[in-house]
Structure formats: structure tokens, C-alpha cells
Amino acid sequence: MKLGIILTTGNRSKAYLQKIIKKGIKLDQIFFMNNNNQEKQFSKEAIIQSKKNGFDISKSVENTLLDHKLEFVEFSFNDINNSELIDAVKKSTMDYFVFAGGGILKQEILSSKSKFIHFHPGIVPEYKGSTCFYYSLINENNCGVTAFVMNEGIDTGDIIYQKKFQKPDHIFIDDVFDSHIRSETLIDVLENKLLLPNKFKKQDSETGNTYFIIHPVLKHIAILNCIKDI
Amino acid sequence: MTYQYTKRDLLKIPQKYQQSQFEGKEFLDSYFKNRREVIEKTNCSDKTLESIENELKKIAISSKNDLEKIFIKIIYDKNTNEKLSNNKIIDIFLKKFEIKKRVMEEYDSNNKEKSDNFYYLRNYLLISILCCLRYRETKNLKFLNTILKINDTLISQFFKINEILNLEILSIILRMEIDFITELYTLKGLNNN
Numbered sequence: 025m026k027l028g029i030i031l032t033t034g035n036r037s038k039a040y041l042q043k044i045i046k047k048g049i050k051l052d053q054i055f056f057m058n059n060n061n062q063e064k065q066f067s068k069e070a071i072i073q074s075k076k077n078g079f080d081i082s083k084s085v086e087n088t089l090l091d092h093k094l095e096f097v098e099f100s101f102n103d104i105n106n107s108e109l110i111d112a113v114k115k116s117t118m119d120y121f122v123f124a125g126g127g128i129l130k131q132e133i134l135s136s137k138s139k140f141i142h143f144h145p146g147i148v149p150e151y152k153g154s155t156c157f158y159y160s161l162i163n164e165n166n167c168g169v170t171a172f173v174m175n176e177g178i179d180t181g182d183i184i185y186q187k188k189f190q191k192p193d194h195i196f197i198d199d200v201f202d203s204h205i206r207s208e209t210l211i212d213v214l215e216n217k218l219l220l221p222n223k224f225k226k227q228d229s230e231t232g233n234t235y236f237i238i239h240p241v242l243k244h245i246a247i248l249n250c251i252k253d254i
Numbered sequence: 255m256t257y258q259y260t261k262r263d264l265l266k267i268p269q270k271y272q273q274s275q276f277e278g279k280e281f282l283d284s285y286f287k288n289r290r291e292v293i294e295k296t297n298c299s300d301k302t303l304e305s306i307e308n309e310l311k312k313i314a315i316s317s318k319n320d321l322e323k324i325f326i327k328i329i330y331d332k333n334t335n336e337k338l339s340n341n342k343i344i345d346i347f348l349k350k351f352e353i354k355k356r357v358m359e360e361y362d363s364n365n366k367e368k369s370d371n372f373y374y375l376r377n378y379l380l381i382s383i384l385c386c387l388r389y390r391e392t393k394n395l396k397f398l399n400t401i402l403k404i405n406d407t408l409i410s411q412f413f414k415i416n417e418i419l420n421l422e423i424l425s426i427i428l429r430m431e432i433d434f435i436t437e438l439y440t441l442k443g444l445n446n447n
Contacts, residue, residue: 159395233394238399239402239406241281241435244282245435
């Protein structure tokens with residue numbers, strides 16, 4: 025099985041790449057969508073928390089790639105549906121690409137031979153859509169990640185693996201916790217060689233809930249609930 | 255701290271709520287203050303869904319807007335056999351609002367836009383009531399999430415709400431919203447911190 029990854033400059037890509045390197049997992053192809061956006065600056069506390077969670081949020085994807093002398097193909101945009109990237113994907117011989125963001129995949133890229141794996145921060149079908157971890161943290165005091173093969177629906181692809189996580193004890197949910205839980209699930213899938221199509225589980229796209237971006241009031245309740253005992 | 259999500263005209267420039275910052279418990283205090291101030295300004299805090307039923311039903315009869323008629327019918331519909339299809343309509347319009355942060359004045363029978371006027375505030379008020387009723391029934395946070403966003407939008411239009419009935423509905427949905435948030439906050443044990 026040949027495995028590739030499509031990276032962006034975002035936090036999720038930082039966590040995916042750094043943990044893959046730490047675990048010594050081999051990537052057969054790396055595409056890097058580098059739109060040269062200025063790197064976000066993080067607080068000292070957020071950086072410390074990310075390091076506790078096994079990655080350094082202050083280290084750019086580009087620097088990680090260069091430091092480890094990894095070969096990669098660079099694109100000057102951050103758009104998963106850009107024709108230049110689609111051409112590269114269509115020419116690729118990868119069985120799977122790990123998707124790390126860059127938009128919603130449209131039919132053209134989905135029709136390529138390679139499959140795309142998404143690590144969605146919610147246990148589907150109960151938690152589909154956006155910012156699901158916050159809803160789950162309020163409802164259940166925990167949250168989870170689903171690894172699935174992407175299709176045209178929103179979080180409706182065949183399930184590879186699901187993993188639950190305890191609520192965090194810090195406030196850096198968007199920047200650190202989200203990337204941490206997705207990357208931990210990615211490592212589980214790769215280390216345990218779970219990319220076995222005959223073991224994937226089909227979803228009933230009609231069941232469950234689809235959530236939209238969480239309102240700041242609910243977000244605050246979710247985060248305060250995480251830190252109330254510390 | 256001032257609650258910032260009702261400051262600008264949210265129908266003119268919709269609020270996407272992406273990557274909102276955590277600002278501590280003070281943020282929730284500012285939210286409650288914002289809502290209570292608007293409720294006070296409406297001067298309708300004795301009104302309930304029951305007390306405005308007759309007035310809304312009269313509108314449902316006289317209105318030329320089919321969507322408004324449907325919404326009012328669902329709000330006061332006691333026929334449980336129709337609940338399932340009613341719920342689908344709520345889900346459809348919840349999704350429409352969440353995607354565009356706007357609702358048009360009229361839609362056709364396939365729920366496609368029939369108008370480009372998104373300043374018809376009665377629709378937002380009625381959808382907010384429907385979401386309140388669904389949240390009260392299911393406790394599903396997706397409804398509470400949309401209530402908060404629609405109500406932010408409505409407060410951002412407060413200076414345009416002239417009809418008494420619309421002010422009464424606004425007062426009702428804001429009081430319901432505050433009750434839901436207070437209940438959730440208490441349920442999570444946050445009122446002791």
C-alpha cells in the first residue's frame with residue numbers, strides 16, 4: 025500500500041507531519057500547499073500544551089519538511105480543488121492520501137484513483153459537520169475522532185476507525201486539542217495498519233446529526249466545562 | 255467587556271463565527287447583559303407564546319406569505335401525526351440560515367428562493383420560535399446554536415423592529431434562549447465557579 029499526504033500550513037498538518045516523523049512512519053509522497061500565509065503567533069502556554077501533546081505548534085510545516093530532508097512537491101495555494109493539485113493527484117500512484125484541510129473535496133479530485141482519508145473530530149453519525157468536539161464536550165464530557173474515506177457527502181464516508189478522548193484540561197481547543205486528537209487517531213490507523221477496505225464500515229448518511237460552527241456562547245460553556253475542576 | 259456579536263448589521267455583513275476567541279466567564283456575563291438589556295427595551299416581558307397565539311393565527315389566515323403561514327401552523331400544531339414532516343421543515347430552514355446567515359422572504363413549494371429580500375424579519379422570528387420549541391423537546395444543541403445566531407441577527411436589526419407583535423416575539427425568544435443557556439450552564443456545574 026502506498027501512502028501520501030497533502031499538507032497545508034495549518035496546525036493539523038504540523039501535528040500530522042511531526043507525529044508521523046516521530047513514529048518513523050514512511051510517507052511515499054508529500055504534497056504541500058504553501059500559500060505563504062504569515063505563520064500565526066501562539067502564546068507560550070499554547071506552545072507548551074502542544075509539546076505536551078507530542079507536537080510543536082510553533083514549528084512550521086516547511087521547516088519540519090526541510091529539517092528532516094523530506095522530499096515534497098510544493099504548491100503556492102491552499103485549495104484542495106485547484107486544477108494543478110488535481111493533475112498531480114491524478115498522476116500519482118498513491119493508494120491513499122491523508123487529507124489535512126484545504127476545503128471540501130469536489131467530484132473531480134474525488135474521482136481520481138487515490139482515496140482520501142479524513143480525520144473528523146467527531147464520532148459519526150452522531151457528530152457530523154463543523155466544530156463537533158465542542159458539542160460532544162458539552163453533551164458527553166468527552167469527544168472522539170472518526171477516520172473515514174472521503175466521499176461527496178459531509179462526513180458520510182466509509183468508517184476506518186473511531187477513537188474517543190477525555191475532555192482536555194486546558195483552553196487551547198481549536199489550536200492544540202483539535203490537531204492533537206486527529207493526529208493521535210492518524211497514528212493509530214497507520215501503526216495498526218487499519219487501511220483495509222474489507223474492514224471499512226458503511227455509514228447510513230440519513231442518520232445522526234449535522235452540526236454547524238459553534239456559537240461563542242456554547243463554545244465558552246464547552247471550554248469552561250473542560251477547565252472547571254482545575 | 256461588551257458582547258460584540260450584535261454590534262453590526264448582521265444581515266448586511268453576516269457573522270461567520272469562525273475561530274472565535276475564548277474570553278473567559280466574563281464573556282458569558284456580557285452575553286447575559288446584552289440579552290437582558292434588549293428584553294427590557296422591548297417592554298414586553300409579560301408576553302408568552304400562548305398569549306400571542308390568537309394574533310399570530312390571524313396573521314396566518316390573512317398573510318400572503320405561504321412560508322409565514324406554514325411556520326405559524328407548525329408552532330401551534332398539536333397534531334403529532336404531522337410532527338415528522340414539520341421537523342423536516344425546521345431542519346431545512348435551520349440549514350438555510352446556518353449556511354447563508356440569511357432567510358429570504360418567500361420560498362416556493364420546493365423550498366427554493368422566490369424572493370431576494372432577506373430583511374423580512376418575521377421569518378427569522380418564527381424560525382427562532384421553532385428552534386426554541388425543538389430544543390425544548392429534544393435538547394439537541396444544534397437548535398440552541400441556531401437560536402443564538404438568529405437572535406444575534408435579530409438584535410442587530412433591533413432599530414428596524416417597529417411592529418409590536420415582532421417586539422413581543424423577540425422578547426419571548428430571548429427569554430427562552432436565556433433560560434436554555436442558564437439551564438445548560440447550571441447542568442454543567444458552572445454556576446459555582
